[in-house]
Amino acid sequence: MEKSYYNVVETVLLIYAADKGKLKIYLKKKAENPYKGYWTLPSAPLDNETTLEENAKKIYEGMTGLNENVMFQSKSFSDLTRDPSARIIGISFVAITDKVLTEMKQETVDKAWFEVDELPKLGFDHEHIIKTVSKEVKKKIVTNYDDLLLAFFPSDFTLPELQNFYENVLGKAIDRRNFHKKFVNQDLVFDTGFKTSKGSGRPGTLYRFNVDKMKGKRI
Amino acid sequence: MEKSYYNVVETVLLIYAADKGKLKIYLKKKAENPYKGYWTLPSAPLDNETTLEENAKKIYEGMTGLNENVMFQSKSFSDLTRDPSARIIGISFVAITDKVLTEMKQETVDKAWFEVDELPKLGFDHEHIIKTVSKEVKKKIVTNYDDLLLAFFPSDFTLPELQNFYENVLGKAIDRRNFHKKFVNQDLVFDTGFKTSKGSGRPGTLYRFNVDKMKGKRI
DNA sequence: ACAAAAGTGTTGCTGTTACACCCATGG
DNA sequence: CCATGGGTGTAACAGCAACACTTTTGT
Secondary structure (H helix, E strand, C coil): CCCCCCEEEEEEEEEEEEECCEEEEEEEECCCCCCCCCEECCEEECCCCCCHHHHHHHHHHHHHCCCCCEEEEEEEECCCCCCCCCCEEEEEEEEECCCHHHHCCCCECCEEEEECCCCCCECCCHHHHHHHHHHHHHHHHHHCCCHHHHHHCCCCEEHHHHHHHHHHHHCCCCCHHHHHHHHHCCCCEEEEEEECCCCCCCCCEEEEECHHHHCCCCC | CCCCCCEEEEEEEEEEEEECCEEEEEEEECCCCCCCCCEECCEEECCCCCCHHHHHHHHHHHHHCCCCCEEEEEEEECCCCCCCCCCEEEEEEEEECCCHHHHCCCCECCEEEEECCCCCCECCCHHHHHHHHHHHHHHHHHHCCCHHHHHHCCCCEEHHHHHHHHHHHHCCCCCHHHHHHHHHCCCCEEEEEEECCCCCCCCCEEEEECHHHHCCCCC
16 A cells, blocks of 8 residues: 555444344434434444454444344445545445344334335435345345345244245245245245244244255255 | 544455456565565555545556456455554455456566466465455356356357356356356357367357346346 | 367256135134 | 135246267367
8 A cells, every 4th residue: 555544434234134024124313413313224433453343243232232143244335425524434234133123122212123115214325325235135135045034034934924025025926835835845944833823814834944955055 | 423433444456357267366466565576456545535436446447457347346354454564444346357458468577367266475365355255256157147257258259168267166067068058048148150260179159148138147 | 080179969857937726713 | 604814736837967979170
């Protein structure tokens, strides 16, 4: 490097979960200006003794109170005006949790889950970040490999539940019988022997992912 | 952001091309310490008036003298000791050129192409970066979608040429008849009507990618 | 003629798509 | 008994994997 310039770098975290058949993202409401009252992605400035990964993990823990999760890097954002106060490089990370977070009622007045396709008013360039990264995440879920679905559904689920989520991500409907075959015939899931019993209608069979079979599998 | 910390940020560029059936990367030899005489990835510090994309483009132009190319972001590297002089955040970009660069003999004493699986002694954490990013690039080439192969082979090629490259990237051999069908039967390529005529052996048919058919196609 | 490299067909398997009716539960 | 939601089979098609011999050129 011929010369040194200094930049402010922040880690921006996109926490996703599957909830009620929708891909959702966890946001916080800004308490102070700029963008007071707007929703934003959790983020933290990067200091000189922390790696981006460690920083992302800290944000995750601060936001959720949990510390186990699937996390990976996504894109960086460097537009000169993305933050009104200064030129800040934003490096995004994706975290995936299972739906437990929602069920634990972690929603408060300043933290909430939003469908990625129905976002509230967002501060900074966070709408742009969410749209860019979500597109990538959706593509990963439906076209790439295993790990993502597994992260969203680490424990028991019914096939209709999985299918709703999958259709939401894919953006189109799938025939139920074909969806069933895709997962059952390929042994990607196994029947736990339990059934759901909530609400009206026939109870659904609870499945779990067959981790070994998922490995490196295209779905 | 509660508090501001300053970091040095650099854009690191990985320029790839397909050459003689191999996936290669374009490196430069460091003229000064640290790592004098070692090969390194081209890189440039990020100033406060340039985006990462613009910076990557500048590096590309400086390194190749060209300005048209396929380019996209890849991972960021933030280990505290990745540069011995200071804590520097490295944000990597991938550029893909067609093999013309090699044919134009752009290799000089301090710039050369190396197979990604046979790297020379590298400075900084560049071996780590190359291995990490190359893994991702290879995966993209063989499992994801269209654009990558198109970027490597923008104009005429023979199927054996493409196959050699594909096998190198995939890390295993493919049956020639099946490879042929995969591309020809699906109309992903079309016969230009020309033949190669170099060297011994039967001349090969020159094909070109059928851009429309490639769109969003898994290969 | 021979060495080098390119071209080509068939079969079985696996996954995908299209399509409609019956079953289990709660109210 | 009815509304709600879950479960299921078959047939046609597309892509993939396994398999060996022939054709065209240069020397």
